[in-house]
Amino acid sequence: MDSATIATLNDRVKRDSMFVNALRETIGKSVIGQQQMIDRLILALLADGHILLEGMPGLAKTLAVRTLASAIDTKFQRIQFTPDLLPADLIGTMIYNQQQHEFTVKKGPIFSNFLLADEINRASAKVQSALLQAMQERQVTIGDQTFPLEEPFLVLATQNPIEQEGTYPLPEAQLDRFMFKILISYPQKEEERLIMRQQTANTIIVAEPVIQPSEILRARKAVREIYLDQKVENYILDLVFATRDPVKYQLPKLKGLLHYGSSPRGSIYLALAAKANAFMQHRGFVTPEDVRSVCTDVLRHRIGITYEAEAENITSDSVIAEVLQTIPVP
Numbered sequence: 001m002d003s004a005t006i007a008t009l010n011d012r013v014k015r016d017s018m019f020v021n022a023l024r025e026t027i028g029k030s031v032i033g034q035q036q037m038i039d040r041l042i043l044a045l046l047a048d049g050h051i052l053l054e055g056m057p058g059l060a061k062t063l064a065v066r067t068l069a070s071a072i073d074t075k076f077q078r079i080q081f082t083p084d085l086l087p088a089d090l091i092g093t094m095i096y097n098q099q100q101h102e103f104t105v106k107k108g109p110i111f112s113n114f115l116l117a118d119e120i121n122r123a124s125a126k127v128q129s130a131l132l133q134a135m136q137e138r139q140v141t142i143g144d145q146t147f148p149l150e151e152p153f154l155v156l157a158t159q160n161p162i163e164q165e166g167t168y169p170l171p172e173a174q175l176d177r178f179m180f181k182i183l184i185s186y187p188q189k190e191e192e193r194l195i196m197r198q199q200t201a202n203t204i205i206v207a208e209p210v211i212q213p214s215e216i217l218r219a220r221k222a223v224r225e226i227y228l229d230q231k232v233e234n235y236i237l238d239l240v241f242a243t244r245d246p247v248k249y250q251l252p253k254l255k256g257l258l259h260y261g262s263s264p265r266g267s268i269y270l271a272l273a274a275k276a277n278a279f280m281q282h283r284g285f286v287t288p289e290d291v292r293s294v295c296t297d298v299l300r301h302r303i304g305i306t307y308e309a310e311a312e313n314i315t316s317d318s319v320i321a322e323v324l325q326t327i328p329v330p
Contacts, residue, residue: 006227006284006285009225009226009227009284009285010283010284010285011284012222012284013222013226013278013279013282013283013284014282014284016218016219016222016279017219017222017279017280017282018282019210019211019215019219020042020279020280020282022210022211023042023068023071023072023210023211024038024039024042026067026071026207026208026210027041027064027067027068027071027207029205029207030063030067030205030207031060031063031064031067032060032187032191032194032195032198033187033188033191033194033195034059034060034064034184034187036182037053037060037061037064037182037184038064039280040180040182040297041064041065041068041154041156042068042280043180043273043276043277043280043294044154044179044180044276045068045072045152045154045216046216046219046220046223046276046279046280047179047220047223047269047272047273047275047276048152048220048272049178049179049180049269049272049273050135050154050155050156050157050177050178050179050180051154051155051156051157051178051179051180051181051182052120052157052158052159052170052175052178052180052181052182052301053156053157053158053159053181053182053184054158054159054160054161054181054182054183054184055158055160055161055182055183055184055185056160056161056162056184056186057160059184059185059186059187060195061116061118061156061158061184062078062116062118065078065114065116065154065156066078066114066116067207068114069113069114070206070207070208070209071207071208071209071210071211072113072152072209072210072211072212072213072216073209073211073212073213074112074113074114074152074213075112075113075114075150076112076113076114076115076116077109077110077112077114077115077116078115078116078118079109079115079116079117079118080118080119081117081118081119081120081121081122081123081127082122082123083122083123083124085123085124085127086126086127087126087127087130088108089108089127090108090109090110090127090130090131091107091108091110091130091134091140091142092105092106092107092108092110092111092140092142093105093106093108093142094106094142094143103143105142105143105145105147107142107147108140110131110134110140110149111140111147111149111150112150113150113151113152113153113154113213114154114156115153115154115155115156116156116157116158117131117155117156117157117158118158119158119159119160120157120158120159120170121159121160121167121168121169121170122167122168123168124168125168125171128168128170128174129174131155131157132174132177134149135155135177136177138151138153151213151217152213152216152217152220157178161183172260172304175301175302176263176265176301176302177265178301179269179272179273179298180273180294180297180298181297181300181301182297183300219279222279223272223275223276223279224272224275226275226278226279226283226284226285226286227284227285227286228271228274228275228285228286229285229286231330232274232286232287232288232291232330233271234330235288235291235327235329235330236267236270236271236274236291237267238327239270239291239295239299239323239324239327240261240262240264240266240267240270240299241261242261242323242326242327243258243261243262243266243299243302243303243319243320243323244260244261244262245261246258246323249323249326249327250326251322251323251326253322254319254322254323256306256308256309257305257306257308257309257312257314257319258303258304258305258306258309258319259304259305259306260303260304261302261303261304262299262302262303263302265302266298266299266302269298270291270294270295270298270299271286273294273297273298274286274290274291274294275290277290277293277294278290288329288330292324292329295320295324296317296320296321296324299316299320300316300317300320301316303316303319303320305319
């Protein structure tokens with residue numbers, strides 16, 4: 001792609017991405033702090049991915065998704081996952097109609113635009129797989145009928161990092177279907193002061209729509225058109241392949257710490273997330289810094305750490321940091 005074409009693309013992206021600032025501002029009125037979570041929500045929406053959030057209760061996860069849905073004028077559903085939840089409670093079922101003497105379809109809460117799967121690891125593997133199949137294929141089969149899910153469709157799943165009793169941890173193959181895994185921390189003291197004041201006041205902040213779903217779908221097309229130079233492509237591939245064969249990439253000390261490396265979805269999502277990040281920065285081209293800024297959140301759940309590494313308190317985040325530090329930036 002020549003420089004004139006990139007300049008034209010850059011100007012078009014600047015125009016098409018102006019709604020991002022309004023979206024951030026609208027969500028920020030209801031959600032105090034947690035800027036990384038808000039940005040990743042918008043990133044995932046633009047890149048057509050899903051998010052797994054890990055954090056303690058009460059950190060505005062539900063509020064953030066509900067506010068985002070309101071700001072885009074879309075449907076929102078929240079499901080509390082429990083051990084007795086059934087796939088039919090999620091996707092729907094067939095109900096016999098006595099008047100018409102036939103079975104009719106009753107759709108479940110998954111038929112929405114934004115779905116919050118609260119404490120996803122509390123439900124059985126059968127329910128988890130029903131949700132993750134819908135995430136991957138963007139359709140649901142009930143009886144002998146298959147229904148496409150309405151776009152945009154975003155799943156935000158949460159899990160509690162502390163309470164593990166009576167849970168069903170997500171298998172690696174299912175974790176791999178999430179674009180991001182975000183670790184949510186407590187707010188700062190001043191942020192929590194604002195949260196306390198906001199939640200104890202008489203006024204209730206209601207997010208007004210600032211963009212329509214059709215504009216999000218157009219923005220997704222623009223994101224995929226953003227220019228990704230071959231040097232940046234090679235950088236993405238080097239980062240991913242370094243998690244699979246660290247010795248080849250001058251990281252011999254990681255050899256005994258990694259049980260397995262990132263899947264090809266890591267490369268795909270790194271490229272898409274980097275493009276979406278460039279879009280949010282109103283640029284029509286991807287820089288290595290776009291890749292670096294999303295790398296940890298994209299690869300965190302795609303790297304397997306050995307028991308020896310866990311014994312030494314080494315995490316996937318520290319492994320990714322070592323890879324980012326070692327692989328040359330183009």
